[in-house]
Amino acid sequence: MHIVIGIVSTLLILMILVLVHEGGHFFAAKAFGVRVNEFAIGMGPLLLQKKKKDTEFSLRLIPIGGYVAMDEDSHADEDDEAAFNNKPWWARTIILMAGPIMNFVLAVIVITGLMTYAGTSVSNQVENVISESPAAEAGMLAGDSISAVDGKTVENDNEAAIYIQDAAKTSDSVAITVDRDGKAHSFDIEFKTADNGSKFIGIRFENRHNPFVALSRSFKQSIDIEKQIFKVLSDLITGKGSVKDISGPVGLVTVADQVSRTGIFNMLYFMAFLSLNLGLLNIIPFPALDGGRILFVFIRAVTGKVITDEIESRFHFAGIIILFMFMILITFKDIKTLISG
Numbered sequence: 001m002h003i004v005i006g007i008v009s010t011l012l013i014l015m016i017l018v019l020v021h022e023g024g025h026f027f028a029a030k031a032f033g034v035r036v037n038e039f040a041i042g043m044g045p046l047l048l049q050k051k052k053k054d055t056e057f058s059l060r061l062i063p064i065g066g067y068v069a070m071d072e073d074s075h076a077d078e079d080d081e082a083a084f085n086n087k088p089w090w091a092r093t094i095i096l097m098a099g100p101i102m103n104f105v106l107a108v109i110v111i112t113g114l115m116t117y118a119g120t121s122v123s124n125q126v127e128n129v130i131s132e133s134p135a136a137e138a139g140m141l142a143g144d145s146i147s148a149v150d151g152k153t154v155e156n157d158n159e160a161a162i163y164i165q166d167a168a169k170t171s172d173s174v175a176i177t178v179d180r181d182g183k184a185h186s187f188d189i190e191f192k193t194a195d196n197g198s199k200f201i202g203i204r205f206e207n208r209h210n211p212f213v214a215l216s217r218s219f220k221q222s223i224d225i226e227k228q229i230f231k232v233l234s235d236l237i238t239g240k241g242s243v244k245d246i247s248g249p250v251g252l253v254t255v256a257d258q259v260s261r262t263g264i265f266n267m268l269y270f271m272a273f274l275s276l277n278l279g280l281l282n283i284i285p286f287p288a289l290d291g292g293r294i295l296f297v298f299i300r301a302v303t304g305k306v307i308t309d310e311i312e313s314r315f316h317f318a319g320i321i322i323l324f325m326f327m328i329l330i331t332f333k334d335i336k337t338l339i340s341g
Helices: 002-029 089-118 134-138 159-168 211-238 249-261 265-280 291-301 309-340
Strands: 037-051 055-070 121-129 147-148 172-179 183-190 203-208
Touching: 002 037, 002 055, 002 089, 002 249, 002 265, 089 121, 089 211, 089 265, 089 291, 121 159, 121 211, 134 183, 147 159, 159 172, 159 203, 211 265, 249 265, 265 309, 291 309
Parallel strands: none
Antiparallel strands: 037 055, 121 147, 121 203, 147 172, 172 183
16 A cells, blocks of 8 residues: 555655656747647557647646657758747756756745744744753753754754764764853754654754745755766766666656655645755756757857757767666665565
């Protein structure tokens, strides 16, 4: 039953992310007067289709992926102002960037909503020390202002929380220095493990349900997540990383199954994380991806008609084949991992 929930959750999230991504391309194309022949969610055989003005809106059988079919690959008449390839290079770049940008915007909106609902801390002053917690036993008090964690200077509550979380990943204790009535006090606090496996020391910062504070924190957190994703990708390309560090559809189903058991809050955060992944992956300058198409826009802007639509199409087709083979490899890896537990 759980695996069914994982599959349904994964497909639903992917469809939302694809809808947002392709919607970015679609509305940007319309804004620049580009004719869109089809807006499709899913791939493969057609299930439903409805035409509105010049665009066919389609739902296809395989609920993974989607596309916005413009006249970009056609040998359009140079006088056809609605053809993608007849638009200025900067307009084509904006249209191609609109998808990844919308994925980033979606993630920021979702995380902002979650942070606003849960509340965000506004200072590095401890509001509450849970009784009988490691922090209480060490001597920390409500009103203490954390000034350093493991020797790292703390400027705000967010830094304090991040440094404590980092310490929990690599150590059984954390060194915290606080300011109390103008005097510095230092504590070496051992972590305690909760029932769900997470480590804690038992302190809480003052929380406020302020959407503006949440928006600022969400934007910064989204940027930090993008940096982490980029590092994984760069390590994979340079050989420092491994294919084991990434997952395909099967791996996503497994993770979605696990996350779904922890509640809707974490599922929404998981969706935001995947949205950031999708956006960043698509701006990689590889054929068939948005980044690859943008690269060709720049190349063709410099070289003129040396590279034709047909030549570019061949590169993108080759890119699709390579990506498809890579996805098969990742899928086999995920299945092997799933079987081995």
